[in-house]
Amino acid sequence: MSDLDAFRAEVRGWLEANCPAEMREPIREEGDVCWGGRNWVFKNDAQKAWLEACVSKGYTVPDWPKAYGGAGLTPEQTKIFKQEMKRIHARSPLDSFGIWMLGPALLQFGTEEQKVQYLNPIARGEIRWCQGYSEPGSGSDLVSLQTFGEDKGDHWVVNGSKIWTSYADQADWIFCLVRTDKANKYQGITFMLFDMASKGVTTKPILLISGNSPFCETFFDDVEVPKTQFIGEINRGWDVAKYLLGHEREMISGGGAGGDMVSIGGAFAKAFGKNAAGELDDPILRAEMAAFDVDVFAYRAMGERFMDMWKTGRAHPASSNMMKYVGTELNKRRHELVMSGGGSEALEWDSEETKGGARARGWLRTKANSIEGGTSEVMLNVIAKRILDLPGA
């Protein structure tokens, strides 16, 4: 047995023994996703036990070094770990912007002290982070951001506002892009970290077309931030931000972008039945679903290839933009088909039978996929410029 086979057997055995049955059920509602943090209330004992078991092995962040709370797995081992998780339909023990975004930035740009200080609580699910990037006047053109940190010697005084801050109202800390030099557009931004409990921070959830409020407006009114709480260099936060945006697209590319990557026609047939010929009754919808399924399976192969290449340094550095573009457009298409498949039933907004209009709300939510984290149009600009090397883009 090769080392990897042995590792697979070990992981399989560990998952069998430690992943509670409830944690192998599909995610049904918001509370099923564990975000951790100071104020987290576990939905049940299983959710708590699963997080604790993973924390003890470093499996909330399997590929991070052990010193920072990870399991120190190699790319091959990480792939196997994920395959084994998927095999038993295990839920993610911990979802976290700390894991997905701040962590990679710290690993790349943080000092040793910062890594130890910030990464371990992230890995353990103790501190929940949010991301302060977009501003009301700075969306796709993020670098035009205006939130300003005035230098007061040993601290900054931050004033301004952020928008689309995911779960800002529930986060413990924020990583935030703040202008610290008004004369220098790109080299005048600092990547700051501060406690959301700081005086002068307020949040206001935004009601979206889905009827939900996962995003907030976040206001900073004379917020004091010690001048030790930044990553990279002062005024060079744009480097960190760019790295992180790339990483975010990578993460989205690693499986998130395409949404639920299973056959839509198969699921629809199970729910609504088939005609005597064993086919979906509506031939045109069947054809559209089948064409969509081709793209889903194709994108799944692309995701595998992308991750294999990305982790071994073979991928074009801008290829995550392509993954994000293709995947998010695919997921929007899926939800259009889900709505068509569901007919008038899928239109219900708050009935018990539809779990509170889950399909309709989910469909509307996906429209943000191709806006957040870089719009599809920006992705296409980046591909044109950085991959195809087209002029003047």
Added chain:
Amino acid sequence: MPLYHNDDQAMLKDSVAPFVAEQAPVSHLRQLRDSADATGFSRDLWSQFTEMGLPGMLVPEAHGGLGMGHMEAGIVLEEIGRNLTPSPFLSTSVGAVAALAKAGGTQAGRWLPAIASGEAIIALAIDEGAKHRPDRIATTATRAGNGFRLDGKKSFVLHGHVADMSIVAAKTDGGITLFAVPKDAKGVTVDPRRLVDSSLASHVTLNGVEVDADAVIGEVDAGGDILDALLAATRAGSAAELVGVGQGAMDMTVTYLKERKQFGKLIGEFQGLQHRAAHLYGEMEVARATVMKAQQLLDEGSEGARLMVSVAKAKAGRAANLAVREGVQMHGGIGMTDEYDIGLYMKRDRALAEYMGDVHYHIDQVARMNGY
């Protein structure tokens, strides 16, 4: 296995790509076309392929081949596609080899070494009408004397007019049986037609063709699995070739966007074209990954291969078709001229997309394999 070429495969690509580009670029196709070549490919080029061991890539080593996999064959096919090289590689070295190797027995022993040595060209006589419907084969094989009598009509038989042997799928009492029908067998009429991409495909009429019992490839009535192997290999192979066609068209088009000026600007500066080119890039990358996945599953003998092969043929068909359509459009007027190569890519794409099941056929297959 990671989904990228390993070192050996990368080396193979590094030797095959410049070889095909130098020996058989698009001008090679033009030369054959303009000289009204009746063979459909260059035998000299096939000899060069043989010197490199390419015809027998998939032939097991025991039969004198290299015993490689579909991933390796795909590397060759992509270059054939990129250069629009007329070649019997797909039917002979991929489709026929897959069937013969799966079947084993007399015909495998007879033909596999001949394929590996470059001596035998094999045609695949599967289709019977204008569309690919391998589940509705009407050609019959009835027992007669020591062997069988074949009756029926086959179409879209690439290289059928020059093949040393044709693999004919026919209906027998208890199922499908594949036969090795040698060149010049009595009762076979071969009518080669020039196609839009300048290739030659034949209508083959089988009128009381008598073959010996040992002409059966594999076992009588048990040709279904062998046919499946042939189809899977040929579909994955044509998908790989389509990726080459699409990539070639896209590269040519992106280059053109950086050269052509209008309104005092390079047209590649216009966002309307940039976004379409970037979208095409994504589609081509996805198609490539899909084809590689299908090849990998075939090489592993995985059960999931059948689904992924249909996904690959459909996806590569869609992507390459987008590449050639955008290619002609973005080239503007000169894209419509015979002098410019982009139109040749459009023609090859159309023919390859139809071969062994078009996009619609394979989308339907994907629905069936997913239970709807």
